[in-house]
Amino acid sequence: MSTQRELTDRIRESVIPERGEIPLFVYSDPDVYALELERLFGQTWLFVAHLSEVPKPGSFVVRSMGEESVIVGRGDDSVVRVFLNACRHRGMKLACEDFGETNMWRCPYHGFTYGSKGDFLGTFLGAPFERVAYPQGLDRAALHLLEARCEVYKGMVFATWAKEGPSLEEFLGDVRWYLDLIIGRAEMEVVGVPERWVVPTNWRLPSENFISDAYHTATAHSFLSRLDMVKGADFGRDGYHVDPGGGHGLGVGVHVDGESYFPAELAGEYAANLGEGQLETLARIKNMHGGVFPNMSFLIPNFIELDGRRVSGAMIRVWQPAGPNRTQVWSWHLVEKNAPEWWKKLGRRMYTQTFSSSGMFDQDDTENWEAQTRVSDGALYRKDEFVLHYGMGLELPPLPSDEFPGPGGVYDGKFSEAAGRTFYRVWLDHILREKTR
Template sequence: MTDATLEKLHDRLKATVRPEEGAIPLFVYSDPDVYRLELERLFGRVWLFVAHESELAEEGAFVVRQMGEQSVIVARGDDGVIRVFLNACRHRGMRLTSEDCGVASMWRCPYHGFTFANYGNFMGTPFERAAYPPNGLDRERLRLIEARCDSYAGMIFATWDKQGPSLGDFLGDLRWYLDIFAGRAEMELVGEAQRWVIPSSWKLPSENFASDAYHTATAHAFLARLGLVRGVDFGRDGYHVDAGGGHGLGMGVHDDRPGSWFPPELEPEYASKLDPDQLALLHRVKNFHGNVFPNMSFLIPNFIPIDGRLVTGMMLRMWQPVGPDRLVAWSWFLVEKNAPAWWKEKGRRMYTQTFSSGGMFDQDDTENWEAQTEVANASLTRPDEVMLDYTMGLDATPLSDFPGPGTVYDGKFSESAARTFYRTWLDLLTKEDAR
């Protein structure tokens, strides 16, 4: 992108993306120049979710993921340390491994045989003395390119920005809520990730999970028709949390019955890991959805009866961009490692039936995101700006006595977190010293 093109795009974004007014232009969903800027200034610099610690339980275990469009290897080295490497040989840039996951002490490039240890060091190559006389290759210079890596509540994040904020500072107030979701017990991912392609902008599902409970009454009205909930307003009751930094979540709560809907066998572990306010909120949870900026979503779906027991199927979700109007959805079933067998088995069934590649909810949502992106693509040739309304809850007064941090609103019908999502997004894309 030329400097002139970049300046023109900056001017357009600053003029039309106005989150504080609740105004977002349609073109940002699918414009190719916007997407190229996202890959450089957003996915190339912020903390991105790449794996869960339970996937790397043993030394030598690795998974292959993406940061933006860059393939990376997330590995636990023989020294026990988890690291994230660019999946590229230092000789000719060949992809080192095409496996999705495995256990290995080293990776050997299939092109010329350059070999690297699972902690990143260059180990050697065939006929090295003959090909590189008299002393062979400089091993330190050929070490794999490594990202900054850290974890929170078992979730592993990485960034290419060596000087940016710590992961803790990046997550900010969201950490209090992530503790309830993923830090309340030792958690594990069960099974491999489900993956499927959606012809959609990555931003649409991300902001949906961060902010949008309003769509449930229309898009997911089948729940009421099937008698799984009492009415189509099931998405309203609870709290909307603008956690800052582009992060957001919504919590549906129940107050019509005493006690928690989670397994009583896990209560001692919950109590050992959560503070009293977090534990009290967990006891009221009937659903819990959010998004870690930019593209990692999490969900405790509505509890529903399966074989006479109320269960939920918790998940982690990554919206992996592969173009301005195309993404790969990664979806994992997340559950307490020490949970009773019935909770794990029925929870996985519930997850598969509701939020998965063939799940009832995902069919509804995917159709909407695809259609939105088609409209955005078609509008790119329009001479005018098509502006979208993000004003829900714009004048609402936040709660002053909620026990958790962030800006919290009574009721889940709000777009505050979506407005903060796009404010954070805009600031990153148009930062003056970004080059």
């Protein structure tokens, strides 16, 4: 087993994002994964919930940051906060259910109790037989739950363990302009509870797929053209590839029909929430896929026809690491709260058919990610000379700023890996950075 210094030297010498060179060993090496948990997931902003999932004081959901379980709870002041889901007595999980509404969290092991709402949110309240078991008393202030930094953007709750560093808006940067087209175009709400399933793959493979890979659609999803659901196998190219910086990235697929595919009933709300350039882009969208570094993805799926109406939706994904070659997928379907019923109903059908755990697209993608991970896990392919090629569009300049209204490096056509290379540059910077927590 190599030392941590030897490992970081190996990574520094072999991961060269600017040349599009990524060695295969970094995907399933357990020592690389350990560095990710410490230096990436322990230090950067992570999406944990949508505000509509915790609507009332005392309501909460249980999520993960890296491999650490956290509680996302709302207080009486309507502020949402994030706590490590661990009792300060023996480290037992406090909230063992996935979601709920309660006045207090009581540890199921020894009964230590913490406030879940009001001024007592996260505060240690007491323990059974406290006067007998602890005649000297307990330092209540020292036994509070461990709280993460938490900020909200357009209803999306993010948290980080880093005590200092950029604000959430600074971290998101230019990707906010594009996120608004999904989560900020109207008041959004989560439909039901998020689906979850496990894929035997490294978390980075699906993350980078959403950020920078429209190229696979012609092969992996060729059934779409064979079923006449799209006009041709190259449907994934039409539009723009966007590298907004920060490790984020996306592809914007456009149509030339001259009218918006979104429901006319929501036009007023869209206009109240989006700028002129965003409205212009939304009217042209036929699909949009992307990701917020490191492991959150967003999607407007390709519009399809159901019951004589053209329909799409909004989806958020988190690729939750559960080991170097194991990922738990979290998938949220969002819809405009004030949308007409036909849009809500057909959008849910569209989501189920295409990008749910049983969807047509996910069956294609997960087979590929699983096979890639098995290859990377083989001893033969751990050698640094087995380097993956991320060079698509390496020599192509971005479009002039006056040819597209959105910020960032924007490229004509979605066949590019510019955002993927930036993703790995930011990933590399985190991995090589010493822990500051």
